[in-house]
Amino acid sequence: MTTQPPANHNQDIVEVRDHIPRRTSDTICSSTLHRVSFHHPAYDSARLIELSAFDGPTGGIHHGTALLVCGIIAGNAWDGWLTEGRRGNKVDSDREVVLKGREYFYHVPWPTNSSEEERAQGPYKYAVVPSFQHWPFPHEDPPPGWSFNPDLTTSVASIFPVPSISSVSQAVRDRDGSCRLSGYRDGIERAHLCPRSDVEWFTQQEMDMYNISRSLVGAGLVDDTANALTLRSDIHLSFDAGTFVFTRKLDQWVSHFLAPTFNLGPEHHNTKVEIPPTVHPAFILARFAWAILPGIRNFLIRGEKRLVTLRREAGEARDTKELEKDDLCRVLGISARGRGNSPSKRQREEGTTGGAIGTAVSAKRARLDLAEPAQSKGLPDSPPATTPGLCNGDAASTPLFSQTSAPMDSPTFDAEREASERRRIATLRQSALKAQRPSDAELVCCDYNAAERANAAGREGPKKYGGAHLCMECLGAEYRDEGPCDVALVLAMEEDEGDVPVSN
Structure with a gap:
């Protein structure tokens, strides 16, 4: 209607x-x-x-x-x-x-x-x-x-005074009045012709000979009004995308x-x-x-x-x-x-090269495989297709997940089996971490600032490491992509050894 x-x-x-x-x-x-x-x-x-x-x-x-x-x-x-x-x-x-x-x-x-x-x-x-x-x-x-060749008919008033670097953008907008492509006056901004990212090429090719200002130096050479136009912001993005x-x-x-x-x-x-x-x-x-x-x-x-x-x-x-x-x-x-090239791979390769810090990082990276695999929310008890093993020649050879099928009729049985699996995994992880934990007295903590604060406060770390402050990650705690590991488990492990890590 x-x-x-x-x-x-x-x-x-x-x-x-x-x-x-x-x-x-x-x-x-x-x-x-x-x-x-x-x-x-x-x-x-x-x-x-x-x-x-x-x-x-x-x-x-x-x-x-x-x-x-x-x-x-x-x-x-x-x-x-x-x-x-x-x-x-x-x-x-x-x-x-x-x-x-x-x-x-x-x-x-x-x-x-x-x-x-x-x-x-x-x-x-x-x-x-x-x-x-x-x-x-x-x-x-x-x-x-x-x-x-320069346009000799250009009026001097259109060139001088040369704007300061801080006001170049406004000077370009005032000069052009609107987007040079669309004619719009809304949402306009300065666009470089020769990009800022190529200032090295700009300098090597002596492109500053075409600048109006003779006071620009270094990276500011490209910020001349002769190297800029006014464009609408969305058109500017398209321009910078080539x-x-x-x-x-x-x-x-x-x-x-x-x-x-x-x-x-x-x-x-x-x-x-x-x-x-x-x-x-x-x-x-x-x-x-x-x-x-x-x-x-x-x-x-x-x-x-x-x-x-x-x-x-x-x-x-x-x-x-x-x-x-x-x-x-x-x-x-x-x-x-x-x-x-993968940045993360480069970082890991760089982190495992020599020195006490490199040794610690290498040991901690190796422990990544010990994190409990993420399980499907729909099927919490389903075992993975492949069983992750312990790294660096661990003595333990028991798989992290049992490969025997169990009846899934009873929710109570499922809960008990899940709890049992988690306890067994925690035990395996604890024994593996104890075996792999570095004992180098010269080990330097990866958290430099925390170590400095501990030293300034007069707090000493575990005696077995020469009293040096070590964060929980250096002591064996590892953080997974899904989130932090069980800190309580790490503390319990340290209490068993008589060395509780100093809190940050």
């Missing part, structure tokens, strides 16, 4: 709007599955990078953007070209044309000093840049359509989305962006390379040797090397097996 508005027409009635319609652009492909692959012509396993192809209503990618991506990967080889086959004809389309193919090969010309015999072997095997940290910034050789970049199309700044999105891409891909004149194009290009270069990792670790250009540790010198997969994984800082 429809509710009728009041009959009094002198009063205004609230109007409820329909849901906000999704804004889409006719400059973006509606299919998020349209992608274009770019290949290296000198390798059998040749796919360099795969890009989302959102340009145009039926898909495709801007020719100039494709050349920029491949040129960066090839170490700023702006004289390269695309072909539709490994040895196909050059794509002679204008740089502003949308490429409709699904696969292209990026070629770089042979060096001028190469012989005819070398050229006859096939396409030139150019080196690639493995990561942003190894990418050399082209200070003297900007890409086609880009310029690193979802989109800014680039040149038709001699103007536009946004270019690299990955599918539900809303941002359909609303803002290929949107003209007003970049403030004090934002330097060098930082925009740096952000472009930062977002693109992670996309070639699969090419590098596919198994075949790769020719790469590496930055030396000191200076701007470069080395070109052909590296195996394992070496490339080390360069990229990833595991050759495709799995990250």
Whole structure:
């Protein structure tokens, strides 16, 4: 039943709007599955990078953007070209044309000093840049359509006074007025173009030459207004995830989305962006390379040797090397097996190396297997599929859980059997801990602060350990993932020996 508005027409009635319609652009492909692959012509396993192809209503990618991506990967080889086959004809389309193919090969010309015999072997095997940290910034050789020369028409009033570090964010918001991509004024914040996390690259490449402020030093070099834009907070997150970049199309700044999105891409891909004149194009290009270069990792670790250009540790010198997969994984800082190293495993390995502390940690880690296994809440008496054993050559060989089946008809019998099992487990644990407990008089407690407090208060620990304070964990108590162990049991064990641990 429809509710009728009041009959009094002198009063205004609230109007409820329909849901906000999704804004889409006719400059973006509606299919998020349209992608274009770019290949290296000198390798059998040749796919360099795969890009989302959102340009145009039926898909495709801007020719100039494709050349920029491949040129960066090839170490700023702006004289390269695309072909539709490994040895196909050059794509002679204008740089502003949308490429409709699904696969292209990026070629770089042979060096001028190469012989005819070398050229006859096939396409030139150019080196690639493995990561942003190894990418050399082209200070003297900007890409086609880009310029690193300062805008001499910029008013002095828009540059000075240079804000202090504490007020840079506010200065950037005041300068831009709104999000540079969406035009929103709500929830806006400063976004770095060259990220703070790459200040080392920023310093090594002398990117501070493009800063407005000359007073920034160290890690603060990246905090210049020339290296920042104002973005809406959610768009900022997407920007920092490498979802989109800014680039040149038709001699103007536009946004270019690299990955599918539900809303941002359909609303803002290929949107003209007003970049403030004090934002330097060098930082925009740096952000472009930062977002693109992670996309070639699969090419590098596919198994075949790769020719790469590496930055030396000191200076701007470069080395070109052909590296195996394992070496490339080390360069990229990833595991050759495709799995990250476990921090917990590293900590345990580091903790078991030598010294009194290492011995204590090793002994305590070994006791982890003594914790009572967690049982199913639904079936408290069900034995585990495999029986955990005692560690470090324990004399006890009795399994922790009896493998004989018992009738489950009587709840009383079940409770008695459970209590009996728990008592037997406690007895086994106690005997094992006594056998494994370290007796080194030089043992240092893992809880340094507690030991210091005990010493300051004049409290001595067990005599067998030279009076040193030891926490319950060092004395044999171990803590399981499910929670702390039975402290009362540990205290009872210590009382049996005549040495009660000093409480913290």
